[in-house]
Amino acid sequence: MKKHSNFVSEPMRNKPVGEVPGIGKTSAGRLDSRGYGESRDVLGKYLAVKGDEQRFRDFVMSNAGANSKSTGDCYxxxxxxxxxxL
Structure with a gap:
């Protein structure tokens, strides 16, 4: 919960993707290798799918290899x- 509360209470700036709740070290490496190395890159995908929960969670699952709980935390x-x- 500390990771979540820290993340949602601060400007995004250039935070590494591993600081996003639900994204651990392995998932961060997978996302980084696909061009999503910063938290703002993942935010961009969230905005691109217009906050659609299923589409965003599918993106995280397929690109980070994250499980259902992790994709939910990220969403x-x-x-x-x-x-x-915003």
Whole structure:
């Protein structure tokens, strides 16, 4: 929960993708190798799918190899961050 509360309460800046809730070291490496090395890259995908939960979770699962809980944590973080900052 600390990772989530820190993430959603601060500007994104150039945070590495591993700082996104639900994204661990292995998933971060997979995302980075696919061109999503910073948290703002993942935010861009979230915005591109217009916050559609299933499409975003499918993206995270297929590109990061994340499980259902992790994709849910990532989605919730992006949703809350956009509510706080956009």
């Amino acid at each position: 919730k973080a992006m949703k809350e961050w956009t509510n706080n900052f």
